[in-house]
Amino acid sequence: MKQDIKPIIFFLTTICTIVSIMVGLGVIFGAIDYKFNSEVFMETTSYNSNLYMNKELADELNTYYADSKREFSACIIISQEKTQVSNDNLNIDYYLTGIEGQVKYSGFDHSTNEMCNYGTIHSHPKGTPYFSIADITAFKSRIKEGETFAVIIHGENEFTYITRNDFEEKKVVITN
């Protein structure tokens, strides 16, 4: 009896192993592919960047900001457009096109918040226009998980962002 079952079990185990390896490779290649796609630029290149969003989205974010004295946070959807200005100078336009998932309020611990596909937005209800040390530390660990972008809203239509490749804070006021 056992001798009859053994080959079948061996066969099934082998199939399972092969399928697992294929799925694993798929995930790995998928992840690598995703990272290539979301690669912002080559590390050696200097660049300028801008952040754009439409007025409706800015108004939505303004509403979350104004609605509560508490901090809110959310995953954001970012796309980008690269323009090679010269050999070693790249311009990157970032487009904040929406929020992904739920908006969360206060008591929020950046470091334990779930990961996002692109990055996060959070508010500074007291109007502080720069990233805190905790924000930067959290962003550094989120970068390792594939995030590329972080933005804060610190006033009506007032935003500041950093990217994986440039921790220099850039302020943006949405006027359109």
Ligand SMILES: [Zn+2]
């Ligand atoms: Zn913050």
